[in-house]
Amino acid sequence: MAIIKKFKAVKKNPNHLLGIQDLSFPEVSKILDEAKTFIKLNKSSSKKIDLLRGKTQINLFFEPSTRTQSSFELAGKRLGADVMSMNIVNSAIKKGETLIDTAMTLNAMHPDIIVIRHQDSGAPNLLSQKVNCAVINAGDGRREHPTQALLDALTIINRKGTVQGLKIAICGDILHSRVARSNIYLMNMMGAEINIVAPKTLLPHSIEKLGVKVFTDMKKGLDNCDIVMMLRLQNERMQGSFLPSAREYYEYFGLTPDKLKMAKKDALIMHPGPMNRGVEIDTNLADDINRSAIREQVELGVAVRMACLKIYCQSI
Amino acid sequence: MNKKYLINGRIIDPKNKIDEIGGLIIDEKGLIEASGKDVSNGNLPTNAEIIDLKKNILIPGLVDMRIFVGEPGYEYKENFRTLSDAALAGGVTSVVSMPNTSPVIDNVSMVDFLKRRGRDKSRINIFPAASLTKNADGNQMTEFGLLKRKGIAAFTDGNKSVQDPRLMSRIMNFASQSDSLIMQHVEDNSLSKGGLINEGEISTRLGLQGIPSLAEKIIVERDLAFLEEYFCRYHISQVSSEQTLKVIKKAKNEGKIFSTGVSINNLSLNENDIGDFKTFLKLSPPLRTEKDRTSLIEAINDNYIDVIVSDHKPEDEESKRLTFAQATTGAIGVETLLPLALELFHNKSVKLDKLIATLTSNPAKILGINKGNLDKGNDADICVLDINKPWVVKKNELKSKSKNTPIENRKLQGQILKTFVKGEKSFERTN
Helix, strand or coil, X not given: CCCCCCCCCCCCCCCCECCXXXXXXXXHHHHHHHHXXXXXXXXXXXXXXXXXXXXXXXXXXXXXXXXXXXXXHHHHHHCCCEEEEEEHHHCHHHHCCCHHHHHHHHHCCCCCEEEEEECCCCHHHHHHCCCCCEEEEEEECCCECHHHHHHHHHHHHHHHCCCCCCEEEEECCCCCCHHHHHHHHHHHHCCCEXXXXXXXXXXXXXXXXXXXXXXXXXXXHHCCCCEEEECCCXXXXXXXXXXXXXXXXHHHHCECHHHHCCCCCCCEEECCCCCCECCCECHXXXXXXXXXXXXXXXXXXXXXXXXXXXXXXXXX | CCCEEEEEEEEEEXXXXXXXXXXXXXXXCCEEEEEECCCCCCCXXXXXXXXXXXXXXXXXXXXXXXXXXXXXXXXCCCCHHHHHHHHHHCCEEEEEECCXXXXXXXXXXXXXXXXXXXHHHCCCXXXXXXXXXXXXXXXXXXXXXXXXXXXXXXXXXXXXXXXXXXXXXXXXXXXHHCCCEEEECCXXXXXXXXXXXXXXXXXXXXXXXXXXXXXXXXXXXXXXXHHHHCCCEEEECXXXXXXXXXXXXXXXXXXXXXXXXXXXXXXXXXXXXXXXCCHHHCCCCCCCCHHHHHHHHHHHHCCCCCEEECCECCCCHXXXXXXXXXXXXXXXXXXXXXXXXXXXXXXXXXXXXXXXXXXXXXXXXHHCCCCCCCCCCCECCEEEEEEEEEEECCHHHCCCCCCCCCCCXXXXXXXXXXXXECCXXXXXXXX
8 A cells, every 4th residue: 555654854964874986085084094093992902992882883784794794793892882783584574574664663763873784786875864873884785885895995005005006906796796896986086996807797787987997817907916806706696697607717717826926926815705715716825814815804894894883973 | 518619729730730820619529620720719609618728739639658557456556537637637638558457458358347447437538458468477368359349459568578489479470360559568588687777887886787778679679570470560669778779770761660669758867867776767668878868869850769658657655665676667657748748849859740749649540549630520639738837846746646756856848738538628727
């Protein structure tokens, strides 16, 4: 039935972190600078401060997630916020409640910040229109994963000093990847040169219009690169056949020592996780602490999310 | 009924190539007695009803070849009464209703039901389309002969497309013997599977799966190949892309006979309008690029597109207040069809007589119905419009039961003042 619900007029107009596309360079710098101050705190013995004491953070994860969800949970707790993680599997969503109804229900509990991950692109935007609190996008469909890109930038700055002028190769399943999109926007904004390496069936339409060079030959794409970002092959998002086999994919697009030789000697390997070892990345390379920044990405992820929670909570 | 004299207007009748200052006389039976410059202000009988058109334009009532009505099954989205109110406010006096109801219009008894409901509840002419296949599921053809005898004007699976090439070829072969009109929604389901908007830079940025133009082109190419073998009355319901237009142009230039429609949405909006995931602009076919849009306008001017339709598809708020992927497809449009089309006249994209023809005489000719003209002796189905009146679209002022307009807050120029059906004044704007 057509029921037109009347919503209370939204009084507050908080800022939301919905995507890198909406951010300006000063906003990015502010988040990264703030994050740097939290790196130290996270390594100290007393990791908790009361910056967000009394604030309520709700994690609304519609897709299974280990690292992002725990990273956000930890970030909120370290800042002293009350963190609630909604278990969608048992929730009313499974009983047919719509996203907007869930949003209205949660909104009535007066949260200060909602962290959302959703399988549909644009879901955080829809949520942000209906609630009075700040919304942080923890990944929506294949559109954006802004905190992942920000933590990648922080990792690069930590290792290389700057993003400006670096040559970054983003390799793998670009079509289904929100991480790739957010990183393309962010690294472009920060002055990097970006190469995209993927089989043609996993390239989004008109991707070159986002300001990248496209390669289907991985060796050419990695040539003289400072950063090699590998993406996970998202088998769960694939409808129909995109590739002949994992074996063929690994042969042409998996990161192996042989292909890595094309990049700079000190090139850094990154991966947003979780990894498919032996499909997109050689297992020894993934574990090589001199080349791989994969664990550091996870570590800095907490700091970046603390910075985002702080900034967007205070924007209310 | 008294005789009505509509005087002091500009009469445009594309079928008869008339565009002149004059009037129109409606006789006691509601039929057109005379029209054009011969109907002047002098010698008016005293017992007749005189309607001063005040120099406004009088045209035949519009014929909209593609509307969805919720009866039966989805009355909460739109019923015949609300559809008819919306149509009349838009100057539309005849519509072809799509068969995608619940149950589907695929047999003679459903046609009887529909005609009865249409007659009792609506004040416009309803021409029901029946489905090409039983339950519109693309497996078994419907009874073209029997349905046509019941007065079905056209056959289509509505918002579905017949996928099986063997079945489609047989449909075209069989339909030709009953001279039935086949209207195909051109979309290859496997190419468009999971697709939400036009495939391109916008779909990449929004992270929404794209629908390639190829999905449309490939079905048009297939059906036009069949048309060579099995000639029948074939109509492409809606074309949306430049790529498909190339196929259509080539076929027309080779002398193939078929007709083509386009949705007003694809002529007035493009993929950029989707903006921040506006679900009211989730349409089928999808809004495409600005280049596609301008090539569609050009194709109207070059006579490759014959008809503009509203593709009126009422959807309740609940089915649109969802994420883009979950929201249903479609937008209402019958009430704003003419004012939105007039935008193309005001911005000098299409000449007025051409525009009116695509909304009146052309669809009537394709359907084989005697509507969309001001011929003497015909039902006086007419529309009077103020072509310059500026107004702003507000969804709550629209008469459809569902409010999913894709052009909320759009500033339009040109508004319908009066609509007559069978000589009866069925709508008059009061403000």
